Amino acid sequence: MTILGATGSVGTSTLDLIERDPQTFRVEALTAHGDVAGLAAAARRTRAALAVIGDAKLGPQLAEMLADTDTETAAGADAIAEAAARGADWTMAAIVGCAGLRPVMAALAAGGCVALANKESLVSAGAIVMEAARSHGATLLPVDSEHNAIFQCFDAAAPDRVRRIILTASGGPFRTRSRAEMAAVTPAQAVRHPNWSMGAKISVDSATMMNKGLELIEAHHLFPVGLDRIEILVHPQSVIHSMVEYCDGSILAQLGTPDMRTPIAHALAWPQRMAAPVERLDFAKVGRFDFEAPDPERFPAIGLARAAIEAGGARPAVLNAANEVAVAAFLAGRIGFLDIAAIVCETLDRYDPPAPDSLDAVLAVDGEARAVAGRMMEGLAA
Numbered sequence: 001m002t003i004l005g006a007t008g009s010v011g012t013s014t015l016d017l018i019e020r021d022p023q024t025f026r027v028e029a030l031t032a033h034g035d036v037a038g039l040a041a042a043a044r045r046t047r048a049a050l051a052v053i054g055d056a057k058l059g060p061q062l063a064e065m066l067a068d069t070d071t072e073t074a075a076g077a078d079a080i081a082e083a084a085a086r087g088a089d090w091t092m093a094a095i096v097g098c099a100g101l102r103p104v105m106a107a108l109a110a111g112g113c114v115a116l117a118n119k120e121s122l123v124s125a126g127a128i129v130m131e132a133a134r135s136h137g138a139t140l141l142p143v144d145s146e147h148n149a150i151f152q153c154f155d156a157a158a159p160d161r162v163r164r165i166i167l168t169a170s171g172g173p174f175r176t177r178s179r180a181e182m183a184a185v186t187p188a189q190a191v192r193h194p195n196w197s198m199g200a201k202i203s204v205d206s207a208t209m210m211n212k213g214l215e216l217i218e219a220h221h222l223f224p225v226g227l228d229r230i231e232i233l234v235h236p237q238s239v240i241h242s243m244v245e246y247c248d249g250s251i252l253a254q255l256g257t258p259d260m261r262t263p264i265a266h267a268l269a270w271p272q273r274m275a276a277p278v279e280r281l282d283f284a285k286v287g288r289f290d291f292e293a294p295d296p297e298r299f300p301a302i303g304l305a306r307a308a309i310e311a312g313g314a315r316p317a318v319l320n321a322a323n324e325v326a327v328a329a330f331l332a333g334r335i336g337f338l339d340i341a342a343i344v345c346e347t348l349d350r351y352d353p354p355a356p357d358s359l360d361a362v363l364a365v366d367g368e369a370r371a372v373a374g375r376m377m378e379g380l381a382a
């Protein structure tokens with residue numbers, strides 16, 4: 001197996017599961033971008049055949065750290081895609097952002113199972129990614145907790161019997177805040193998610209609820225139901241991870257404690273099941289389930305994402321790229337929290353390229369959208 005993004009939140013949760021059973025899981029490749037010490041340590045522990053660091057200048061350091069092991073090392077973005085192309089029987093795609101797209105495509109081209117956490121690759125290039133999975137006979141397993149929940153409840157043999165998908169959302173740390181309050185929140189407040197422990201980028205996406213917008217697009221590509229049948233529902237306890245309603249009125253849900261090791265274990269063992277060391281759900285302690293409709297005024301990102309996927313073409317890739325740039329700027333303290341959705345909206349207004357029909361065309365749109373959003377932020381900062 002291979003883990004792309006092995007040092008991140010999803011990557012380390014995956015390592016946690018496989019390191020409990022070294023007889024069953026043999027590691028082919030591990031990759032990371034900048035955490036050379038974390039990568040080297042994980043490669044040493046798992047006796048990985050290959051370790052790749054994305055930041056090319058860290059290559060010599062990685063080689064030195066692993067010099068006394070049998071682990072081969074490499075560096076640079078191309079080397080990550082090459083590691084993915086080696087074709088492990090099971091690949092965890094847990095790189096954050098559109099940077100994960102080329103490696104995901106490489107893993108799909110090699111066949112095998114690709115466990116997909118990297119939602120941005122589906123947002124930017126959904127049709128191309130799904131077609132690659134089909135044409136290469138690869139299996140795409142959704143790891144995002146909502147999509148994994150839907151996957152567990154969805155009768156793929158009878159999609160026409162599905163009336164709607166209910167995508168649940170925690171509402172994030174600012175669920176009850178006013179716009180005025182949100183204008184002043186800090187990066188530290190935004191990454192403090194009430195229920196889940198995650199990487200910085202997705203934590204900010206949860207706070208703006210862009211995460212749910214990205215997940216709407218992700219669900220649309222993964223499951224063959226119309227966009228008008230995918231509904232977003234705020235459920236602050238994050239116990240029901242999503243639901244599928246059938247034409248007879250039955251609603252199937254997948255529940256559990258908010259711990260990514262459950263959906264990761266599901267993808268690791270699929271179509272079997274394996275034990276995962278997660279806390280048991282104590283219903284009496286949870287006490288109650290609350291639900292509310294998302295507020296489009298306070299969380300405009302959801303509407304932007306829905307409009308982008310309804311329009312199709314390059315719109316989702318532009319939305320995703322602008323969001324990545326804006327979230328990075330917010331985390332760096334260069335823009336305010338409310339500027340994130342505003343920059344995404346403005347980038348979509350200013351840049352409307354034709355639909356990309358290849359991986360390279362998607363990456364070109366991604367690059368140009370980043371440049372447009374970046375220029376806009378220079379204006380804001382000035």
Ligand code: NAD
Nearest residue numbers: 005006007008009010032033095096099117118119198199
């Ligand atoms: P993270 O920031 O904790 O980790 C990201 C990983 O990607 C790290 O290993 C990092 O080294 C690597 N990386 C970053 N930039 C890279 C680049 N340019 N090239 C190559 N590698 C790079 O992120 P995370 O929270 O683990 O999220 C990973 C993906 O999984 C995201 O797409 C996220 O939306 C999705 N996801 C995460 C969670 C969660 O609980 N963390 C849940 C659902 C979905």
Ligand code: MG
Nearest residue numbers: 144145146215
């Ligand atoms: Mg999710």
